[in-house]
Amino acid sequence: MNQNRGAGGRGPYHRPELLREIDWSEKNLQNLKRDVEMFVPLQGQNQFKRMNILLLGQVGAGKSSIVNTITSIFGDYASHKAESTSSDHSVTRVYRQYQIRSSTGTDLAFRLCDTKGIEDGETIRTEEIQRMIGGEKLDMETSEPSYDGSSRSKFQYWKDKLFGFARWMRRWIFKAKALDINMRAYCVVYVIDASTLHVIPENVANYFKDCRKLMKQNEGIPEIVLLTKADDCSTEVEGDLKAISYCPDIKTVVQKVMDKFGFHANQIFPVVNILKDVRVRTETSILFLMALRQMLFEGRDHIRELVDKKKINIDAPGDHIV
Numbered sequence: 001m002n003q004n005r006g007a008g009g010r011g012p013y014h015r016p017e018l019l020r021e022i023d024w025s026e027k028n029l030q031n032l033k034r035d036v037e038m039f040v041p042l043q044g045q046n047q048f049k050r051m052n053i054l055l056l057g058q059v060g061a062g063k064s065s066i067v068n069t070i071t072s073i074f075g076d077y078a079s080h081k082a083e084s085t086s087s088d089h090s091v092t093r094v095y096r097q098y099q100i101r102s103s104t105g106t107d108l109a110f111r112l113c114d115t116k117g118i119e120d121g122e123t124i125r126t127e128e129i130q131r132m133i134g135g136e137k138l139d140m141e142t143s144e145p146s147y148d149g150s151s152r153s154k155f156q157y158w159k160d161k162l163f164g165f166a167r168w169m170r171r172w173i174f175k176a177k178a179l180d181i182n183m184r185a186y187c188v189v190y191v192i193d194a195s196t197l198h199v200i201p202e203n204v205a206n207y208f209k210d211c212r213k214l215m216k217q218n219e220g221i222p223e224i225v226l227l228t229k230a231d232d233c234s235t236e237v238e239g240d241l242k243a244i245s246y247c248p249d250i251k252t253v254v255q256k257v258m259d260k261f262g263f264h265a266n267q268i269f270p271v272v273n274i275l276k277d278v279r280v281r282t283e284t285s286i287l288f289l290m291a292l293r294q295m296l297f298e299g300r301d302h303i304r305e306l307v308d309k310k311k312i313n314i315d316a317p318g319d320h321i322v
């Protein structure tokens, strides 16, 4: 019998091409969880406590929900620690780092850094993104994105210069190099709403392009895309999460992200966040853990490269762990 023909042999049968081969078994879930729980940023170097993962994207794309989903996967209950919003205005007002813990309460070796996100019509200066990558603690309280040159007043310009100089002095005085290594981001995640990609505002698209350039300039920080709300752009996925690996609608969105922003397919992970669920479903966990493992492993390779190139000094005197 011809394998390429559908039931009844009425015409050619095309099995939808898989986006990514996914093993949905409980065993795979346990393996993925173990890989993430055992992760250390740099083997044999306990100065390196945590690897920071920076979440960037539009307000409402699902960044805070991602923090909640990942917290829930390890906590074995649905957590809503990171405040998620249903309006167009962000409730994540500042840059916030979330320490993820296992169900036994031990700190895992990575942190998710939730950002306010870009709003429709807003322009974020690249210096602001650069500071987010650097994870400067000072900015945690003040990382409200600012507007670019055209709308910046002279006063704002000199104020920024003064604060920049103060930050430089602080670093120089306190030799806070180790603060930097534990605060910096070693992987960046672009959070994109799959259901509204076709109407993504121009400023948001430009923001992603600027970010990509900046990551290249920063020794090629690894980049991953989390394509959220896959359930909102495909009824098939809404009914059965497993359809995410072959559904043509999802494949189309992935292709669009590749074309628009120049990502490779293996950098893009379609996901669905937990929203009202009481427990995290196995399929949800597998999708997120696959993405998370990729972020951690790529981040670790990046850290090794930085150490080899002497771009970070893990033995700097005066180091202190954050």
Ligand SMILES: Nc1nc2c(ncn2[C@@H]2O[C@H](COP(=O)(O)OP(=O)(O)O)[C@@H](O)[C@H]2O)c(=O)[nH]1
Pocket (backbone or CB within 6 Å): 057, 058, 059, 060, 061, 062, 063, 064, 065, 066, 083, 084, 085, 086, 087, 090, 091, 092, 117, 228, 229, 230, 231, 232, 271, 272, 273, 274, 275
């Ligand atoms: N259907 C669906 N809704 C989602 C998903 N992720 C987030 N949302 C909803 O999108 C809205 C914005 O989410 P939020 O996490 O606050 O976005 P943030 O502004 O990027 O932090 C909230 O109403 C969420 O419930 C998802 O995967 N599927």
Ligand SMILES: [Mg+2]
Pocket (backbone or CB within 6 Å): 063, 064, 065, 083, 084, 085, 090, 091, 092, 114, 115, 116
């Ligand atoms: Mg948020």
